[in-house]
Amino acid sequence: MTLASWREARALARTLAGPVGVDTVPLALGAGRVLAADVCSRTLVPGFDTAAMDGYAVAGAGPWRVTGRVLAGATNPGVVTPGTAVEIATGAPVPDGAEAVVPYEDVRVDGGLVDAPPPRKAHIRRAGEDLRPGDVLATAGRDVTPPLLGLLAQGGTDSLPVRRRPAVRLVVTGDEVVDVGLPGAGQVRDALGPLVVALTEQAGASTPELVPVPDDRDRLRAAVAAAGPDVVVVTGSSSVGRADHLHAVLADLGATLHVDGVACRPGHPQLLAGLPDGGWVIGLPGNPFAGLVGCLTLLRPLLDGLLGRAEAPAVRFPLRGGSPPPGTVTRLLPVRVRDGAAVPVSDAGPARLRAAADADGVAVLEPGWEPDQPVEFLRF
Numbered sequence: 001m002t003l004a005s006w007r008e009a010r011a012l013a014r015t016l017a018g019p020v021g022v023d024t025v026p027l028a029l030g031a032g033r034v035l036a037a038d039v040c041s042r043t044l045v046p047g048f049d050t051a052a053m054d055g056y057a058v059a060g061a062g063p064w065r066v067t068g069r070v071l072a073g074a075t076n077p078g079v080v081t082p083g084t085a086v087e088i089a090t091g092a093p094v095p096d097g098a099e100a101v102v103p104y105e106d107v108r109v110d111g112g113l114v115d116a117p118p119p120r121k122a123h124i125r126r127a128g129e130d131l132r133p134g135d136v137l138a139t140a141g142r143d144v145t146p147p148l149l150g151l152l153a154q155g156g157t158d159s160l161p162v163r164r165r166p167a168v169r170l171v172v173t174g175d176e177v178v179d180v181g182l183p184g185a186g187q188v189r190d191a192l193g194p195l196v197v198a199l200t201e202q203a204g205a206s207t208p209e210l211v212p213v214p215d216d217r218d219r220l221r222a223a224v225a226a227a228g229p230d231v232v233v234v235t236g237s238s239s240v241g242r243a244d245h246l247h248a249v250l251a252d253l254g255a256t257l258h259v260d261g262v263a264c265r266p267g268h269p270q271l272l273a274g275l276p277d278g279g280w281v282i283g284l285p286g287n288p289f290a291g292l293v294g295c296l297t298l299l300r301p302l303l304d305g306l307l308g309r310a311e312a313p314a315v316r317f318p319l320r321g322g323s324p325p326p327g328t329v330t331r332l333l334p335v336r337v338r339d340g341a342a343v344p345v346s347d348a349g350p351a352r353l354r355a356a357a358d359a360d361g362v363a364v365l366e367p368g369w370e371p372d373q374p375v376e377f378l379r380f
């Protein structure tokens, strides 16, 4: 199989998987989920003509005789006629006939009369000026954000149709990999476990089940084949070394390789395969920054597809620095975003995470990119 270009690999990961099923959750638990259907307003907002200031609801020109008071929550705000006013609170329904609310700061009070120059602004929010029944508030595929939750509440929503969180198993391979404390002779601390778990949760999937596996073909096969998850992510074991068993295991399981190596630096030994039972397998290179690149290239787009997430337009910045990638290779470069430009963070070897940890995301330098051209930016 020839190496896929970075963009082809990413597009394939995005489009191969159809969306998972739908959960219905209470509105308050909707943040961070992906909408599975359009949501419409069920009501007028504001629900009634509403005072936007504390002051006096008036009709005609002043002075006005004050005939009453109406506070928020009132159900019968009464009436004003030319020459009369009702004292009113922000959020209260305005009396029939009111043409404007004059804020306290603008009136002179003289006995039972208030006076002010002709109001220049009505300070009345009209019924339905924000939302009307049937207005589409959010479309399927949108991420539910805190402000969207507030808007949906205004529109009378109580529960939300969202995509089920995809289930992920994270298989961390390597005889030398330890998951706590300080590594002993020949050992290395697992850097990909925490990184992939966090990235998976951030993408909207369930917290992955983490399965450490030694460099053993049978143990790896069992961990990949065990039923349950939508996606199995395997770290390490993706290359051609004697202890790299993932290709052999995928062949044993009758998997279809959709991506087997990507023309990018770092992270070329990454793969995406489909299991006969419909599950997906992603192989990430063991070198930690290369593994992170694999997450951005294959894992995050695959989860986006499973979640039915609408594709966000690419974010591009001019790049201050960086050198063109060789030939048909795409280079992924940790960058900070400063003053509208992407600035490389130096010293980003495939095994090193320092630059990525100090960066806001990666810049994508595609084949043919030349200095000072804009680059796509992928935020962490």
Ligand SMILES: Nc1nc2c(c(=O)[nH]1)N[C@H]1C(S)=C(S)[C@@H](COP(=O)(O)OP(=O)(O)OC[C@H]3O[C@@H](n4cnc5c(N)ncnc54)[C@H](O)[C@@H]3O)O[C@H]1N2
Pocket (backbone or CB within 6 Å): 172, 173, 174, 176, 177, 188, 189, 190, 191, 192, 193, 235, 236, 237, 238, 239, 240, 241, 244, 267, 268, 269, 284, 285, 286, 287, 288, 290, 350
């Ligand atoms: N003959 C070739 N050798 C290698 C090639 C190649 O094309 N031909 N590619 C190199 C590249 S590039 C990478 S990346 C690695 C990928 O190897 P694997 O995915 O098989 O991973 P390992 O060999 O198991 O480990 C590589 C490296 O990363 C360390 N590692 C592994 N897992 C973790 C972890 N969870 N946390 C932190 N560090 C980890 C491991 O100890 C090794 O140092 O292959 C190259 N070789």
Ligand code: MOO
Pocket (backbone or CB within 6 Å): 264, 265, 266, 267, 268, 269, 285, 287, 290, 291, 350, 351
């Ligand atoms: O590309 Mo490897 O994935 O450099 O570390």
